[in-house]
Amino acid sequence: MSVITKPLRRETEHLYLPIPCKIVSVRDLTPMEKLFRIQMPDGQELGHKPGQFIQLSILGYGEAPISVASSPTRRGYFELGVRNAGTLTGALHHLSEGDEVGIRGPFGTFFDVEKLAGKDLLLISGGCGLAPMRSLIQYCQDRPEEFGKITILYGAKTPSERLFKEDLVDWARSPAFACKYAVDCVPGDGCFDEGEIGLITVLIPPLKIDVQKTIAVIVGPPVMYKFVIAELKKKGMTEEQIIVSLERYMKCGVGKCGHCAIEHLYCCLDGPVFWLNQISGLRGAI
Amino acid sequence: MKRATTEQLRTFFASLQTEFDVYVPVKLHDGTRVLGSLSEGPLALEGGKIPQKPTSVFFPQFDKVFVVDEQSKFQMAGPVAKPIMVVGFTAQDLDCLEFIDKFFSENYRDDIYFNKRDGSVVVGVSGRCGKDGEFMKIAGGKCDIELIYDGERFVVQAYTDKGRQLSERLVAPDSEAPAGLMDALSRESDALPTDDEDTIDKASDLIRAGKVPEDFWDDIASRCIACTSCNLACPTCTCFEVYDRKQNGKMVRQRIWDSCQLDGFMREASGHNPSGRQMQRTHRRIHHKLAADVERWGHKTCMVCGRCDDVCPTEIGMKSVCKMIVERFS
Numbered sequence: 001m002s003v004i005t006k007p008l009r010r011e012t013e014h015l016y017l018p019i020p021c022k023i024v025s026v027r028d029l030t031p032m033e034k035l036f037r038i039q040m041p042d043g044q045e046l047g048h049k050p051g052q053f054i055q056l057s058i059l060g061y062g063e064a065p066i067s068v069a070s071s072p073t074r075r076g077y078f079e080l081g082v083r084n085a086g087t088l089t090g091a092l093h094h095l096s097e098g099d100e101v102g103i104r105g106p107f108g109t110f111f112d113v114e115k116l117a118g119k120d121l122l123l124i125s126g127g128c129g130l131a132p133m134r135s136l137i138q139y140c141q142d143r144p145e146e147f148g149k150i151t152i153l154y155g156a157k158t159p160s161e162r163l164f165k166e167d168l169v170d171w172a173r174s175p176a177f178a179c180k181y182a183v184d185c186v187p188g189d190g191c192f193d194e195g196e197i198g199l200i201t202v203l204i205p206p207l208k209i210d211v212q213k214t215i216a217v218i219v220g221p222p223v224m225y226k227f228v229i230a231e232l233k234k235k236g237m238t239e240e241q242i243i244v245s246l247e248r249y250m251k252c253g254v255g256k257c258g259h260c261a262i263e264h265l266y267c268c269l270d271g272p273v274f275w276l277n278q279i280s281g282l283r284g285a286i
Numbered sequence: 287m288k289r290a291t292t293e294q295l296r297t298f299f300a301s302l303q304t305e306f307d308v309y310v311p312v313k314l315h316d317g318t319r320v321l322g323s324l325s326e327g328p329l330a331l332e333g334g335k336i337p338q339k340p341t342s343v344f345f346p347q348f349d350k351v352f353v354v355d356e357q358s359k360f361q362m363a364g365p366v367a368k369p370i371m372v373v374g375f376t377a378q379d380l381d382c383l384e385f386i387d388k389f390f391s392e393n394y395r396d397d398i399y400f401n402k403r404d405g406s407v408v409v410g411v412s413g414r415c416g417k418d419g420e421f422m423k424i425a426g427g428k429c430d431i432e433l434i435y436d437g438e439r440f441v442v443q444a445y446t447d448k449g450r451q452l453s454e455r456l457v458a459p460d461s462e463a464p465a466g467l468m469d470a471l472s473r474e475s476d477a478l479p480t481d482d483e484d485t486i487d488k489a490s491d492l493i494r495a496g497k498v499p500e501d502f503w504d505d506i507a508s509r510c511i512a513c514t515s516c517n518l519a520c521p522t523c524t525c526f527e528v529y530d531r532k533q534n535g536k537m538v539r540q541r542i543w544d545s546c547q548l549d550g551f552m553r554e555a556s557g558h559n560p561s562g563r564q565m566q567r568t569h570r571r572i573h574h575k576l577a578a579d580v581e582r583w584g585h586k587t588c589m590v591c592g593r594c595d596d597v598c599p600t601e602i603g604m605k606s607v608c609k610m611i612v613e614r615f616s
Contacts, residue, residue, distance in 0.1 A: 014362045015397050016351045016539075059354055059537050060530050064555075086555035222558045249554045251528045251541075254394040258525030258544070259552055261574065262560075264581035269393055283569070284560040 015254060018057040018102025026096055029081060029163050033128070034093055035069065036080045038101065046078045046103075049110035050135035051245055051273045055253040056080065057102030061091040065250045065268065068106065069131040071138035081131035081163055107253040109273040111136045111217060111243065113146065119215045120148040122207070124228055126155045126200050126220030130163045132245050132272075133219045137171065144176040148213060155182040155200030155220075159192045168194070180207075200224065204231040211236040219245040225286045229276065239277035244286070246272050246279075287468065289439040290458040296329045298456045299373065306371035306407060309343050311336050321374060331433065331440065334417035335376045335591060339521040341383055343372045344403045345390075347518075351398065351528060351539040363398060369405035373433075377425035380410055381589040382521035384428055388583070389524055398541070407448060409433060413441070413471055424475040434471055441468060482590050482605055488616065489608035490576035490586055497615045500565075506607055507568035509600040514545035516571060516603060519593035525551075546570050572607055 025037040040046055046054070048068050057063040064086065070079035084093045095101065113136075121140065125133040140150050152171055156162040162183070172179040172194070180203045181195030196202050200220070216232050218225060225244060232242060248260035248267040260267035263282040270278075279285040290298070299308050303324070311319050312327035319330045320338055353361045375383060387403065390396040413435035416422040425432055430449030433440040441463050444450040492498055517523045527544040530537055544551060547567050553559040561567050579587040588604050595603030 013397070014352075015394055017360065017362055059539075060532065062530050062539075063528060083555075089555065221556070247554060247556070247558070248560070249552050251526065251544075254396075256390065256394070256396055256524065256526070257528070257541075258546065261570075261578070263573070264578040283573075284566065 016104070016252070018055070018063070018104050020100050021103045023095055023097055023099050023101060024077060029165075030161055032085075032161075033081060033083045033163055035164075036082060036092070036095075036101075037070075037077050038080065038103070039077050040103070043076075045072070045075060046106055048072055048078065048106035048135075050113065050139045051111040051132055052106040052108050052135075053132075053253070053268075053272060054078075054080075054103050054105035054107065055250075056088070056092065057104065058088055058091045058095075059102070061088045063102070063104075063251070064088045065107075065253055067132035067135070067245075067272070069134045071135050071142060073139055073142040081128070081134070083128055105253060108268055109271055111139075111245075111273055113139060113143075116215055117146050118148060120210055120213045121150045122153070122209065122214055122216040122232075123150065124153040124200065124204075124216060124218045124220070126224045127157070127161070128163065129219035129221065129224075129245070130154055133217070134164060134167065136217065137167075137177075141171070141174065141176055149210075150177050151207065152177050152179045153181075153200060153203045154179075155184070155203070155224075157184045158187055159183050159190060159194075199227070201227050201231050204228070204235065207235070209235050209237070211241075215241055215243065217243045217245075222247075222286070229286070239280055240275065242276040244274055244276055244279070246274065246285070248272075287463045288442040288453065288456055288458050289436070289461045289463050290433075290442055290456055291439050292329055292331060294456065294458045294461075295331070295433065295440060296324065299329070299371075300324055301455070302371060302452070305368065307366065307368045309340075309370065309372045309374075311374040311411075321372065331374070331411055332415040332435065334415070334420065334422065335379065335593070336374050337519075337593070337596065339382070339519060339591075339593060340372055340375050340379050341386055341521040343370060344383075344406070345386065345399055345524060347543050349398055349541050351541055353539075354537040356535050363401055365401045365404060369407065370402055371407040371409065373409040373411065375408055375410045375425075375429060376591065377410065377412060377423040377428075378589045378591040379521055380408070380425045380428040382591065383408065385522050385583070385585075385587055385589070386524055389522075407431070407452065411435070411440075412475070413437075415440075421474055421478060423478055424472060426472075434468075436463075436467060436471060441471065443468075482592070485605065485608050485612050486576065486586065486588055486590055489572075489611040490580065492611055492615050493573060493577045494580065498611055499615075502611070502614070503565045503569040506572075506602050506610075507563075507565040509602050510547065510564055510568050511600060512547050512549070512564070512567075513599060514547050515597040515599070516594035517545040517547060518543060519597045521591060521593070522575070522587045522589065546574070568602075572604065575604065576608075 027035045056066045069081040250260045251257040255266045255269035309321045311330045312322045313330040390399040408429040410429040410432040412422045412424045414437045415435035430446045432443045444453045525544045526541040552561045575588040595605045
């Protein structure tokens with residue numbers, strides 16, 4: 001199986017010039033995260049593939065890489081699920097419907113749905129990792145006939161910190177998916193009856209996996225990867241069957257600024273989506 | 287082939303200032319040699335490599351990405367009004383320039399860099415004009431014109447059509463290079479010792495073969511004071527940060543050189559920091575040039591110019607570190 005997925009690119013005269021785009025809706029996901037639905041100018045499509053990211057720009061605040069949280073099969077808009085965690089995302093959280101943001105991209109490698117066709121998919125995400133994973137889940141939801149059995153695992157710290165709660169319910173009801181959810185803990189008198197209480201790794205041992213036919217996709221906080229990968233390997237999965245999407249600090253998105261280097265690879269250019277065997281053994285990758 | 291005196295070259299460069307934005311090595315009042323304009327001081331072709339990396343003319347420490355004016359109109363920088371002419375690249379500097387040309391053009395073409403680089407004229411300097419009269423390696427290409435000092439005058443060797451056209455305009459009467467001079471200079475260049483290059487090659491091999499243990503990097507890192515001089519001096523360092531600032535009612539997005547030796551270089555908004563320890567940053571500085579770039583580009587990206595060794599206050603520049611690696615782990 002090929003491990004290099006060539007990035008898509010939008011050729012422009014000026015590499016660093018953002019395109020002004022309109023926010024058409026803003027929705028709270030949690031007290032810390034919002035979902036922004038954005039339209040390109042003149043009815044254009046973003047032209048992304050699941051797993052790619054854009055460089056989001058707010059003048060005066062700078063620019064940051066944000067994963068696209070919606071599938072290209074949902075046409076006429078794209079969505080970004082963003083945590084208020086820094087200067088730029090803080091400014092973004094103060095914007096509302098009708099405001100403009102700058103967009104460059106889409107950039108980076110993607111979940112190659114052509115290579116995933118016919119496979120059983122095990123889609124594992126934790127915390128904010130559900131945002132990029134959602135672009136693939138929505139794609140699978142819209143084209144379930146292209147894939148085998150699709151299992152979604154999602155873990156979050158607490159029930160209230162779960163992203164896309166309505167989607168989680170919707171996916172759990174869908175015949176296209178088998179869904180298993182977990183939360184690390186339930187604070188106070190709260191309850192959680194939609195899954196397990198524990199780390200996301202507790203969801204893996206009970207799974208019945210057709211090892212020969214399955215591809216696992218992992219997106220989550222850095223600490224999650226090695227523990228999830230260890231559980232998948234116990235199931236007999238190999239590094240050629242595991243895809244990861246990594247997050248790194250980036251200033252350009254096009255392999256120039258140097259911040260996202262993982263040894264000889266650039267997360268923005270050669271990633272963020274990697275086959276595990278591309279990066280295992282590289283210092284600081286996981 | 288012409289030979290020219292420093293004064294004839296100064297006159298030549300001055301005559302080109304109407305067509306080009308000319309940068310030459312000049313000596314400032316305090317004795318410092320820098321790349322500047324002829325009005326800043328006397329032309330100083332002799333003295334070896336310029337301390338400042340000459341690639342900074344095309345990739346300066348600060349560069350505008352764009353400006354947004356009061357009417358919210360974007361102004362992108364276009365090609366420079368006058369093409370740039372830079373004099374003073376050593377053979378090693380030209381190797382560095384060749385690499386960053388490739389770096390900024392492959393995958394995505396960086397228009398900000400090529401706004402300056404396209405149409406430029408690059409002039410190399412070599413021969414018996416190194417520090418204390420040392421012989422500087424002849425590049426033999428990779429530039430438009432090379433000025434090769436024979437101890438009295440500079441042999442003017444043009445390698446491109448543009449270089450040939452310009453050098454024809456150099457006024458240097460009775461200046462034909464005597465027969466055999468270039469052969470003699472080339473032999474002198476070929477005979478230069480390659481100890482430093484050999485050491486870097488061996489260190490690269492050892493790092494790539496996994497022969498350098500973790501505690502070595504801890505040891506080197508303990509001597510780093512994170513002054514970032516190595517990055518700022520290196521002609522193949524291309525990392526940059528981008529930020530917005532307000533200036534006279536306009537919003538300016540700028541890029542500025544960044545350093546992988548700083549704690550926050552890779553820190554994400556989540557707090558995750560893949561290079562949060564000094565050892566990781568020191569390892570990256572060396573490994574990136576000698577191992578990672580070999581994987582990515584097919585060659586090392588330290589061209590052994592020696593600037594990081596010149597500026598490092600704790601003597602852990604590339605040559606020093608590689609010497610230790612070779613001594614300890616060969």
